[in-house]
Amino acid sequence: MRISFLLHNAYGIGGTIRTTFTLARTLAERHEVEIVSVFRHRDEPTLGAPPGVTMRHLVDLRKHSSGYDGDHPDYRRPAKVFPRGDGRWKQYSKLTDDRIAAHLRGLEADVVVGTRPGLNVHIARQTRRGPVRVAQEHLTLDSHGYRLRREIGHRYPLLDAVTTVTEADARSYRTRLKLSGVTIAAVPNSVPAPSVPPADATAKWVVAAGRLTSVKRYDLLIEAFAKVVAARPDWRLRVYGSGDATGNEKSALRALIEERGLHNHVFLMGPANPLEPEWVKGSIAAVTSRLESFGMTIVEAMRCGLPVVSTDCPHGPREIIEDGVDGRLVPNGDADAVADALLALIQDDELRRRTGQAALAAAERFDPARIAERHAALFAELLERGEHGRSRSRARDALHRVRGSLLDGLYALRYRAADQLRKRKAAGKRAKGKGKRV
Amino acid sequence: MSGIEPAGGTPRVDCLADAAGAIVFTVPATDVAAADAAAGTDPADTDRAGSAPAPVLELRRRGRSAPGAPADGDERDGTVRLPLSAAGADGRARAELPLSVPLAEGHWDVYLGGRGVAAGFRDLRALLDRVPPAGADGVAARVPCPAADGRLAVRVWHRFPHAEAGDLAFGPAGCTVEGALYGAPLGPGAVAEARAGDRVYRTAAEGRDGTFRFTLDYRELAAPPVTEERMYALWLRPAADAEPVRISRVLDDVWDRRGSFAYPARRGEGYRAVPCYTNGNDLCVRVTG
Numbered sequence: 001m002r003i004s005f006l007l008h009n010a011y012g013i014g015g016t017i018r019t020t021f022t023l024a025r026t027l028a029e030r031h032e033v034e035i036v037s038v039f040r041h042r043d044e045p046t047l048g049a050p051p052g053v054t055m056r057h058l059v060d061l062r063k064h065s066s067g068y069d070g071d072h073p074d075y076r077r078p079a080k081v082f083p084r085g086d087g088r089w090k091q092y093s094k095l096t097d098d099r100i101a102a103h104l105r106g107l108e109a110d111v112v113v114g115t116r117p118g119l120n121v122h123i124a125r126q127t128r129r130g131p132v133r134v135a136q137e138h139l140t141l142d143s144h145g146y147r148l149r150r151e152i153g154h155r156y157p158l159l160d161a162v163t164t165v166t167e168a169d170a171r172s173y174r175t176r177l178k179l180s181g182v183t184i185a186a187v188p189n190s191v192p193a194p195s196v197p198p199a200d201a202t203a204k205w206v207v208a209a210g211r212l213t214s215v216k217r218y219d220l221l222i223e224a225f226a227k228v229v230a231a232r233p234d235w236r237l238r239v240y241g242s243g244d245a246t247g248n249e250k251s252a253l254r255a256l257i258e259e260r261g262l263h264n265h266v267f268l269m270g271p272a273n274p275l276e277p278e279w280v281k282g283s284i285a286a287v288t289s290r291l292e293s294f295g296m297t298i299v300e301a302m303r304c305g306l307p308v309v310s311t312d313c314p315h316g317p318r319e320i321i322e323d324g325v326d327g328r329l330v331p332n333g334d335a336d337a338v339a340d341a342l343l344a345l346i347q348d349d350e351l352r353r354r355t356g357q358a359a360l361a362a363a364e365r366f367d368p369a370r371i372a373e374r375h376a377a378l379f380a381e382l383l384e385r386g387e388h389g390r391s392r393s394r395a396r397d398a399l400h401r402v403r404g405s406l407l408d409g410l411y412a413l414r415y416r417a418a419d420q421l422r423k424r425k426a427a428g429k430r431a432k433g434k435g436k437r438v
Numbered sequence: 439m440s441g442i443e444p445a446g447g448t449p450r451v452d453c454l455a456d457a458a459g460a461i462v463f464t465v466p467a468t469d470v471a472a473a474d475a476a477a478g479t480d481p482a483d484t485d486r487a488g489s490a491p492a493p494v495l496e497l498r499r500r501g502r503s504a505p506g507a508p509a510d511g512d513e514r515d516g517t518v519r520l521p522l523s524a525a526g527a528d529g530r531a532r533a534e535l536p537l538s539v540p541l542a543e544g545h546w547d548v549y550l551g552g553r554g555v556a557a558g559f560r561d562l563r564a565l566l567d568r569v570p571p572a573g574a575d576g577v578a579a580r581v582p583c584p585a586a587d588g589r590l591a592v593r594v595w596h597r598f599p600h601a602e603a604g605d606l607a608f609g610p611a612g613c614t615v616e617g618a619l620y621g622a623p624l625g626p627g628a629v630a631e632a633r634a635g636d637r638v639y640r641t642a643a644e645g646r647d648g649t650f651r652f653t654l655d656y657r658e659l660a661a662p663p664v665t666e667e668r669m670y671a672l673w674l675r676p677a678a679d680a681e682p683v684r685i686s687r688v689l690d691d692v693w694d695r696r697g698s699f700a701y702p703a704r705r706g707e708g709y710r711a712v713p714c715y716t717n718g719n720d721l722c723v724r725v726t727g
Contacts, residue, residue, distance in 0.1 A: 195452075196561045203566060258702045264605040267698045274559065281563045281691070 001379055002032045004109035004131075006100070006119045008088060010037035010055060011045050015296060016138045019189050020115055021050040026190070026372035028052035036103060038096055038119070058099040069095060081125060083155075085148025086118030101126045111379045117148055124158040132382040133159045139293045140164070140315055141172040153177045160382045163187050163375070165294040168315040185378055188319070190371035191299045191363070194276035198305025198360055199283055201353040204232075206342060207282030207306070209240040209275055209297050210289075212249045212268070216241075217311070219256055220335050221288040226260040227339035232346050233265070237286075240278050242271040279304035283352060284345050288338055292316045302326065302363035307355035309341040326358035449473070449550050450558040451495070451590050452530075453582040455691075457564040458571065459537040461580055461592070463495055465550060467525030473551025494519040495533040497592060500545035518546070537571075537578050541594045548590040557584035557591075562691035570620060570689060576600060577620045579688040593693040595686065595719070597621075601650065601674040603687040603721045606713055608702055613713055613723070614653045617685060619676060624650055627678025630685075632659060632670035632723060643674060650674060654723060660709035664727040672721045685721045695719055 007020055024033050033053045040057035049055055059075070060067040069075055077094035081101065086092075100119070104112070104126040111132040114120035120135035127133050135156060141149065141164075156162060161183040164170045170186040173179060206225070210216050218239055225237045243250035250268060257266045272278045275297075279285065285301035287310040292298075295316030298308050302320070310317040312329040321327035328345070330337035345352045364370075449469035454462045470493045497518040518541065520533035535541075548555050560582050570577045576598025585591045599621030607614040615630070628643040630652040639659055643652040652674075659670055673682040692698065695715045703712035711725045 195559050199563075203563065205566065254700055257700075263699075263701050268700075269698045277559055277561050277563070280561070281566055 001111055001376070001383065002109040003027055003034075003111045003113065003379065004107060005033070005035045005113045005115060006103075006123065007035055007037050007115050008091075008119065009039040009041070010035050010057075011040055011042040013046050016115055017045075017047055019138065019296075021045075021047055021053075022190055022192065022368050023372055023375060024053045025050035026368040027376060031376065034109070038100065039091070058103055059096055074098065081122055082118045083121050083148060083151045085145055085151050086116065086121075088116070088118055092118065104128065107131055110383055117144060117152055120159065120162075121151060121155045124155040130387065132161070132379060134379065134382075135159050135162045137162060137164045137169060137173070140166070140169045141176065143293065149177075153179075156182060161185060161378060163378070165189050166315040166319050168319070169293075183378070183382065187371060187374045187378070188316075188366060189294050189296055189299070190368040191296065191303050191366050192368050194280075194300075194304050195274075196276050196280050196304070199280040199356065200305075201283045201349065201356050203281055203283050204235045204346075205282040206235065206237045206284045206286050207240070207279055207301070208237070208286045208288075209272070209278065209300075210287075211241045212239070212243045212253060214249055215289055215291055217288045217290050217333070218249075218253050220311075220333065220338060221286055222253060222256050222260065222262065222266055223335040224286075224288070224338035224342065225266055226262060227336065228342050228346065229262060229265050231343055235265075235346055237266045238269050238278070238282065239267070240269045240272045240275065275300060276304055279306055282306060283356070284309060284342060286338065286342065287311065287317065289313055290332060295320050298327075299363055299366045302359035303366070305356045305360040307345055307352060307359050309338060309345065311338070322362065326355060326362040447472075448553070448556045448589075451548060451550070451555040452558040453560045453562070453590070455560075455562045455564045455580075455582070457568065459568070459578060459580060461535045461582060463520070463533045463535070463548070463582075464528075464530040465495065465522065465533070465555070467529050467531050469550065470522055470525075470531045473553070476551050493522040493531065495522055496520075496549040497535070497541070497546040498549060499542060500547055500591070535580065535592070537580075540575075541578070541580065541592075541596065543594055543596045545585075546592045546594055547585065548592065554589040556588055557582070565689075565691040568689045570600075577602075577689075581688075581691060581693040583693040595688040597683070597686070597688075599676065599683050600688075601683045601685040602689050603672075603685050606701055608704065609653070611657055611704065611706055612653055612655045613701075613704075613711075614651065615672065615685070615713075615721070616649065616651045617674075618648055619645065619650050619674065619683075620648065622676040622680065622683070625677030625680070627675075628680075629675050629678075630654070631673040631675060631682055633673060634668040634670045634725075637668065637670075639670070650676075656704055656706055656709065656711040656723075656725070659711060659723060659725050660706060664709050664725055666727070668725040670723040670725065672723065686719050687715065687721065688719050693719070 005020055005024055024035055027033050035053055035055055037057045039059050039061055041061040059069045061070055072095050074095035075093050079092035079097050081097040082089060082092035100122045105128050107128055109131050112123055112127055113134045113136060114123045115136050123133050156179050159182055162173055164186050165188055167186045170184050173184045208221055228235060257263055279301050285306040285308040287298055287308060290313050292313055298310055298317060298320050301308050308321060308327040310321055310329055311332045312318055313332045318329055321329055323329040328341040330341050449465055452464045474493055499516045520535055522531040522533045525531050577600035579595040581593045583591055583593050602618045604616045624645045629640045630643045632639045641652050643650050645651050672685040674685055675682045694717055699715055701713045703710055709725055711723055713723050716722060
């Protein structure tokens with residue numbers, strides 16, 4: 001198969017980029033794979049180009065480059081095809097609209113894969129007849145604002161498939177939207193086998209990792225760890241991850257560590273890349289988020305042989321951890337429950353060792369080879385159905401396009417009205433969040 | 439092919455530390471061969487017999503090998519060559535740095551074929567909560583770490599005796615430091631010293647079985663009144679007639695703990711005091727007005 005990924009920016013750092021690189025690299029072992037990056041601002045991808053994968057870009061933002069597009073007049077004109085509800089809308093433009101359209105119209109591939117809602121909308125609207133159209137959802141449907149969900153509801157029927165990273169999110173797509181005829185499949189993210197041997201359950205350290213933001217609820221973990229230290233002062237906690245731009249969360253966590261007298265036991269280590277050598281310095285991993293679209297860190301820790309104590313938050317953790325077998329799930333937001341689950345593993349060396357080994361074995365299902373195989377099987381199935389066998393008939397497409405253009409007109413009116421309203425509301429106050437509300 | 443090749447072609451060197459303090463470096467055999475070929479074109483790098491030299495990984499002490507720097511007497515003091523093994527089944531050549539190879543305290547940069555190498559995986563789990571072997575040569579700690587530009591370096595400490603800082607406890611107007619002392623017994627007249635410029639403040643240190651403990655009174659550190667920042671370096675004098683030993687924390691995998699080891703600050707009349715570590719992991723107390 002010839003598979004073409006459409007990515008916002010293959011040259012930056014982020015979960016979607018990392019996941020797409022891993023998938024593309026693995027698929028490239030058997031298929032012809034390209035990654036088309038809408039933007040390019042660096043000569044080399046920060047995360048390292050995936051071997052065997054062809055890299056292309058549509059808009060060049062490297063100032064030293066002869067193909068620099070930043071001065072193009074259309075680069076300053078707002079995007080009309082890329083939906084406003086996508087948080088990246090401001091980075092898109094008439095130039096991206098046109099370049100993406102030209103790319104999709106001339107696409108030489110069997111399968112085209114979008115990696116964020118805005119790009120999936122492009123694929124739905126502009127891909128030439130022929131290639132299988134697949135939209136990947138790396139977050140969740142309910143993390144999107146109303147405006148984007150509406151857009152998804154109206155545009156995605158022109159796709160062949162939507163893949164989510166959890167079954168829970170696949171259910172949302174099936175039940176909350178009318179995407180009849182569109183295949184909706186949950187395929188989890190993959191995590192490669194670590195390059196270091198697994199942890200051996202002897203180190204008296206608990207490890208957590210992820211950006212220091214409020215959704216990760218590290219405050220809950222620190223509260224829980226105060227209880228752990230009271231019972232087992234020989235155990236300590238390392239939290240890896242950089243602070244957010246404001247640094248507020250990091251300061252708040254420092255203050256909490258001080259307030260609880262945990263300065264000898266809890267350490268904010270800063271960012272670490274790669275993380276595997278840091279995971280294996282611990283014997284237990286902790287995730288106390290109130291929300292995890294997937295739960296990449298859980299899988300990473302399990303692949304390093306650590307049992308994970310995680311809150312049973314939406315959406316991913318309960319699809320990764322089997323409670324009491326290869327880790328622990330505790331009620332969302334319950335510091336005591338986190339502490340008790342940690343202590344149960346701390347107090348029982350054999351339980352900790354056994355659970356870690358179970359985690360190591362269970363996490364093999366997230367190996368890139370297996371995950372890529374699931375994607376490839378889905379692509380092949382859709383391809384085999386052929387254009388006529390696929391749900392989208394020519395007539396249905398045409399109908400959708402007509403409906404779509406009518407809706408475009410209605411939306412335009414509605415958004416203009418909403419914008420006016422918002423501008424008035426925001427007169428004194430800066431609007432917070434991005435497109436969460438219309 | 440319009441594919442992009444991985445950046446630069448800088449060899450990536452992985453490290454594995456063991457509990458005895460040795461470090462094993464592994465290098466892709468292809469990079470060793472490439473470095474060899476490059477070195478072969480430079481007559482200065484072939485030995486007197488004219489045959490190609492055995493491949494080595496070089497450690498150069500930072501600040502000693504700068505081009506144009508004056509010769510430092512004994513050149514070997516600034517460069518250590520570690521022979522690289524033939525490639526193993528994993529396609530990687532190995533070089534070992536045992537504790538028996540002495541390295542002066544400081545930063546040592548890692549070179550292959552005259553070029554710096556990228557820091558790869560550093561499996562340093564064995565360094566956590568390390569208890570150094572009891573020896574007559576003092577305590578050596580070596581932590582492979584990335585330099586600011588991502589190149590591999592080794593941060594080296596060598597102390598004899600060595601005072602390892604441990605937990606800190608805080609009272610209303612002071613701080614109690616606990617730690618372990620290696621290479622000297624704690625005897626009568628043992629004191630801790632806090633030094634800032636000419637200012638020296640002493641307090642009794644106690645301890646047994648290789649541990650020490652003392653309490654700093656911040657009011658003393660803040661007298662006379664603080665007009666500008668005072669950074670007190672902490673030293674331990676194990677006995678009345680013994681040389682003082684710098685108190686540091688080096689027996690783990692953290693080569694720079696300024697960002698991760700944060701301690702509560704105390705405010706008193708006319709001062710604010712907080713313990714901290716230097717970029718060399720030496721323990722200090724910063725007193726400001």
